[in-house]
Amino acid sequence: MDAREMKIKAAAAALEHVRDGMRLGIGTGSTAEEFVRLLAEKVSAGLRVEGVPTSERTARLCVELGVPLKSLDELPELDLTIDGADEVDGRLRLIKGGGGALLREKIVAAASQRMIVIADESKVVDTLGRFPLPVEINPFGQAATLIAIEKTASRLGLSGELKMRASGDGLFKTDGGHFIVDASFGRIPDAEALARELNSIPGVVEHGLFINLATLAIIAGPAGARVLE
Numbered sequence: 032m033d034a035r036e037m038k039i040k041a042a043a044a045a046l047e048h049v050r051d052g053m054r055l056g057i058g059t060g061s062t063a064e065e066f067v068r069l070l071a072e073k074v075s076a077g078l079r080v081e082g083v084p085t086s087e088r089t090a091r092l093c094v095e096l097g098v099p100l101k102s103l104d105e106l107p108e109l110d111l112t113i114d115g116a117d118e119v120d121g122r123l124r125l126i127k128g129g130g131g132a133l134l135r136e137k138i139v140a141a142a143s144q145r146m147i148v149i150a151d152e153s154k155v156v157d158t159l160g161r162f163p164l165p166v167e168i169n170p171f172g173q174a175a176t177l178i179a180i181e182k183t184a185s186r187l188g189l190s191g192e193l194k195m196r197a198s199g200d201g202l203f204k205t206d207g208g209h210f211i212v213d214a215s216f217g218r219i220p221d222a223e224a225l226a227r228e229l230n231s232i233p234g235v236v237e238h239g240l241f242i243n244l245a246t247l248a249i250i251a252g253p254a255g256a257r258v259l260e
């Protein structure tokens with residue numbers, strides 16, 4: 032089974048949790064896009080759902096495939112969000128933001144009763160941190176914010192390269208007009224403490240540590256899909 036087939040398998044298993052009439056948060060990334068494709072087939076066969084997309088990219092795909100969309104302001108309470116992840120540990124803590132949509136993804140997940148993560152086995156880790164942690168920052172005072180992130184991490188015994196995410200010949204900009212710093216701290220033994228400390232830096236808009244948000248993860252591997260909960 033190749034990587035795409037595993038993503039489709041996880042997405043198909045998640046689709047089984049979707050019921051008629053649900054208000055759905057719809058994630059971002061290649062795995063979430065497989066979910067959108069499968070969801071669109073169900074919608075064209077009569078399933079009624081309303082989706083809130085977590086990025087402009089996901090919104091475009093939903094519109095193209097005929098998945099009905101609403102804004103989060105129109106539907107501020109959601110039944111279920113289905114999204115991918117860059118890492119997931121055994122306690123359903125995640126690193127997200129590889130696709131640059133972490134802020135909207137976190138707002139949408141927090142507005143949902145449940146969040147199902149869809150991923151392949153390569154995303155499962157014992158300790159978060161192999162994947163560089165995306166941190167979304169305000170463009171104003173970015174140098175000062177980088178220094179604050181570095182000092183905060185160092186107080187927690189973490190260090191590593193902080194790299195501004197690039198796109199084309201400039202800096203990557205999120206849908207909200209912010210920058211992303213990818214922080215290669217390595218193993219993060221206390222994700223809760225790092226999450227708390229990053230949130231206290233004024234220039235940090237949000238970070239990619241998702242804690243107490245996922246309620247279930249569907250992990251696809253060569254032998255099939257398994258569930259973490």
Ligand code: 5RP
Nearest residue numbers: 060061062115128129130132
């Ligand atoms: C986007 C994300 C994605 O869910 C994450 O990067 C996983 O993407 P993929 O399914 O393409 O591996 O957090 O901000």
